Amino acid sequence: MNYEGRGQRLRQIMGEKQIDVCLIWDPDNQYYFSGFRAISYSRPIVYLVCKDQTDLIVPALEELHAAEKARGSHIHVYYEQIEMAHKESSYRDHLDKLLARYPKGARLGVEMNSLSAGMFLYLQKKGFELADIGLFIMEMRFIKDSDEIALLKVAGQLSDYAVAESLSHARVGISELELDAYGDKLLLEMASDLYENDIIGYENWTCSGPNSVKPHLYSSTRKFEPGDVVIHSRQVWFNGYRAENERTFIVGKPTEKQKDLFKLAVEAQRVGMEMIKPGIAAREVDLAAYEVFKKAGYGEYVNHRIGHGLGLTEHEEPYLRFDNSLVLQEGMVFTIEPGVYVPGVGGFRHSDTVILTKEGSFSITQHTRNVEDLIFQ
Amino acid sequence: MNYEGRGQRLRQIMGEKQIDVCLIWDPDNQYYFSGFRAISYSRPIVYLVCKDQTDLIVPALEELHAAEKARGSHIHVYYEQIEMAHKESSYRDHLDKLLARYPKGARLGVEMNSLSAGMFLYLQKKGFELADIGLFIMEMRFIKDSDEIALLKVAGQLSDYAVAESLSHARVGISELELDAYGDKLLLEMASDLYENDIIGYENWTCSGPNSVKPHLYSSTRKFEPGDVVIHSRQVWFNGYRAENERTFIVGKPTEKQKDLFKLAVEAQRVGMEMIKPGIAAREVDLAAYEVFKKAGYGEYVNHRIGHGLGLTEHEEPYLRFDNSLVLQEGMVFTIEPGVYVPGVGGFRHSDTVILTKEGSFSITQHTRNVEDLIFQ
Numbered sequence: 001m002n003y004e005g006r007g008q009r010l011r012q013i014m015g016e017k018q019i020d021v022c023l024i025w026d027p028d029n030q031y032y033f034s035g036f037r038a039i040s041y042s043r044p045i046v047y048l049v050c051k052d053q054t055d056l057i058v059p060a061l062e063e064l065h066a067a068e069k070a071r072g073s074h075i076h077v078y079y080e081q082i083e084m085a086h087k088e089s090s091y092r093d094h095l096d097k098l099l100a101r102y103p104k105g106a107r108l109g110v111e112m113n114s115l116s117a118g119m120f121l122y123l124q125k126k127g128f129e130l131a132d133i134g135l136f137i138m139e140m141r142f143i144k145d146s147d148e149i150a151l152l153k154v155a156g157q158l159s160d161y162a163v164a165e166s167l168s169h170a171r172v173g174i175s176e177l178e179l180d181a182y183g184d185k186l187l188l189e190m191a192s193d194l195y196e197n198d199i200i201g202y203e204n205w206t207c208s209g210p211n212s213v214k215p216h217l218y219s220s221t222r223k224f225e226p227g228d229v230v231i232h233s234r235q236v237w238f239n240g241y242r243a244e245n246e247r248t249f250i251v252g253k254p255t256e257k258q259k260d261l262f263k264l265a266v267e268a269q270r271v272g273m274e275m276i277k278p279g280i281a282a283r284e285v286d287l288a289a290y291e292v293f294k295k296a297g298y299g300e301y302v303n304h305r306i307g308h309g310l311g312l313t314e315h316e317e318p319y320l321r322f323d324n325s326l327v328l329q330e331g332m333v334f335t336i337e338p339g340v341y342v343p344g345v346g347g348f349r350h351s352d353t354v355i356l357t358k359e360g361s362f363s364i365t366q367h368t369r370n371v372e373d374l375i376f377q
Numbered sequence: 378m379n380y381e382g383r384g385q386r387l388r389q390i391m392g393e394k395q396i397d398v399c400l401i402w403d404p405d406n407q408y409y410f411s412g413f414r415a416i417s418y419s420r421p422i423v424y425l426v427c428k429d430q431t432d433l434i435v436p437a438l439e440e441l442h443a444a445e446k447a448r449g450s451h452i453h454v455y456y457e458q459i460e461m462a463h464k465e466s467s468y469r470d471h472l473d474k475l476l477a478r479y480p481k482g483a484r485l486g487v488e489m490n491s492l493s494a495g496m497f498l499y500l501q502k503k504g505f506e507l508a509d510i511g512l513f514i515m516e517m518r519f520i521k522d523s524d525e526i527a528l529l530k531v532a533g534q535l536s537d538y539a540v541a542e543s544l545s546h547a548r549v550g551i552s553e554l555e556l557d558a559y560g561d562k563l564l565l566e567m568a569s570d571l572y573e574n575d576i577i578g579y580e581n582w583t584c585s586g587p588n589s590v591k592p593h594l595y596s597s598t599r600k601f602e603p604g605d606v607v608i609h610s611r612q613v614w615f616n617g618y619r620a621e622n623e624r625t626f627i628v629g630k631p632t633e634k635q636k637d638l639f640k641l642a643v644e645a646q647r648v649g650m651e652m653i654k655p656g657i658a659a660r661e662v663d664l665a666a667y668e669v670f671k672k673a674g675y676g677e678y679v680n681h682r683i684g685h686g687l688g689l690t691e692h693e694e695p696y697l698r699f700d701n702s703l704v705l706q707e708g709m710v711f712t713i714e715p716g717v718y719v720p721g722v723g724g725f726r727h728s729d730t731v732i733l734t735k736e737g738s739f740s741i742t743q744h745t746r747n748v749e750d751l752i753f754q
Contacts, residue, residue, distance in 0.1 A: 042692035060680035120494035175569035192552035315419035
């Protein structure tokens with residue numbers, strides 16, 4: 001990964017915005033710049049970037065991990081055992097010292113959307129002038145380079161294996177969570193066969209029957225019943241980079257109306273995938289897919305945008321939304337997932353992950369989208 | 378769940394602190410008060426509590442879900458499709474209207490540690506006086522009632538099935554992620570057999586061989602080698618309530634030193650579990666377990682506290698840490714997980730989840746802790 005180039009670009013932005021030092025709080029941004037990502041929870045990790053060095057504040061249990069991954073950073077360790085009580089026992093002990101290098105009124109770049117209000121007040125009290133750097137980091141992350149795209153492609157391929165395996169077990173009587181588990185197991189076996197020392201992450205949400213009209217639900221122990229429409233959603237990430245892969249399917253015999261709506265959602269997705277390319281505005285992709293639903297008389301049953309950016313975070317900007325006029329560029333990555341949700345009939349949504357190229361775009365997820373292949377008797 | 382009682386208690390605190398309205402941003406706190414929890418990501422959800430009503434702001438795709446789960450709340454929907462563009466298209470549109478009910482200078486309770494700096498500035502600009510309510514909500518959540526304990530017990534039992542299944546597959550050549558997958562699959566099958574319409578969540582982290590000395594790492598495709606020490610960590614949650622269950626094991630033949638350190642970690646955990654009860658200070662539990670390591674000459678290889686509170690969040694306060702003098706109470710729930718990490722030898726840590734009762738405490742996780750049962754040839 002081009003950590004050096006990312007650091008240079010951040011410093012260039014800092015120069016333009018007259019920012020003396022950046023405090024990076026968001027774990028995905030920390031990983032983006034340093035290559036280090038911890039399971040942090042209740043132990044804060046802080047990454048500081050100034051003109052000529054980077055400092056990483058970590059709890060003691062991350063000391064070895066940070067030394068291995070965040071090469072080039074000065075690592076500052078805080079402790080939570082009594083024999084080290086004379087040293088730093090909180091991230092703030094280090095932060096106080098590191099920030100004391102800057103004069104009152106220095107400009108400190110922070111991510112206003114990730115930093116907590118408590119931290120904001122703490123930094124403000126020190127006399128810093130706080131400026132939002134989050135937007136600029138987000139914009140850097142919009143465009144994926146070839147290293148990132150290589151990881152995304154692996155994630156996409158792995159997600160296809162997992163979706164295929166889960167769906168091969170679709171039948172009356174198995175639960176949403178069991179469906180998820182089949183795909184997970186194969187995913188992790190395949191990945192372990194193919195890769196040596198890599199991190200695979202996975203998340204699933206399967207909503208079945210009456211719950212398929214609620215687009216975002218955690219999977220439950222509900223068992224499939226004859227005639228259920230089911231939306232199986234899956235994200236797989238490979239060393240942090242995520243592919244999203246979602247398929248609607250039907251257990252048992254669908255009604256004609258269900259088949260029609262299924263095909264309508266497939267068509268809306270096809271339109272969106274065909275339209276997305278560099279040079280087009282985000283809103284146009286959303287509106288084109290929406291138009292498919294509207295023309296068929298189902299506009300009122302659409303309740304979300306057609307897609308979102310994807311990379312290190314579950315949902316990233318830019319959003320493919322009716323009011324976003326951002327012009328898309330080569331190297332951006334999006335989900336294309338128009339959905340229609342009709343109470344009493346079912347919810348219908350596929351999601352694929354597409355990468356924008358000079359020529360247009362291609363999908364890194366390929367599982368079949370046809371209704372005929374997604375009915376399980 | 379006693380949502381009514383929780384609301385009453387929050388309003389009592391609001392009265393004492395002269396807070397006019399609370400803005401609850403943290404998803405776990407929203408779930409605690411309302412029973413509604415969404416997969417939110419990029420679409421904010423806001424829960425407002427004032428003297429005589431509660432308001433829930435949700436994106437359109439959560440409308441049906443919120444109506445079902447957050448009974449008693451006024452639900453305000455924002456939209457992201459063009460035909461609704463004349464209505465609210467952001468959570469802030471609703472928030473502006475709802476907060477306009479209060480005069481300038483009104484006191485608004487917020488969670489300073491979860492609210493973003495951006496939201497803080499937005500609310501401050503409206504002329505509210507912002508007060509931290511997060512600490513008081515956290516204190517309410519310290520003590521679990523009988524409904525919560527019932528869910529925790531189920532989570533503990535399910536986690537035992539999963540850990541047993543994963544460990545039954547421990548052998549040279551399988552990967553960290555494959556080990557995780559075996560337990561997940563059985564967990565979700567068992568849960569689906571036992572429960573009708575419940576939500577099970579699960580997370581695992583398995584660190585093997587040289588990585589066992591780094592206490593917190595994501596599982597990877599690394600395959601076990603002869604002589605590996607492995608720490609398998611698992612959290613399982615049942616309708617939101619979490620049990621933590623971690624076991625160290627050895628693949629192949631351990632060295633005498635590895636066996637000694639294993640037994641030392643087991644002894645430290647035994648001491649911690651025996652000591653924890655209502656009336657004792659958090660710090661005493663941490664120090665007692667630490668003393669076991671120190672006496673054996675391994676104090677410098679301890680790099681984290683003995684445990685944390687547990688419930689709806691992965692790690693919750695209170696923390697069992699050397700500098701926390703909080704006196705423990707009946708109904709609190711903790712992990713007990715002293716660890717020792719010696720480079721070149723291995724990392725050793727079991728974690729169990731204990732509930733404090735009038736009589737002392739009991740563990741809701743029961744998998745064997747003995748080194749003899751945790752060596753897999």
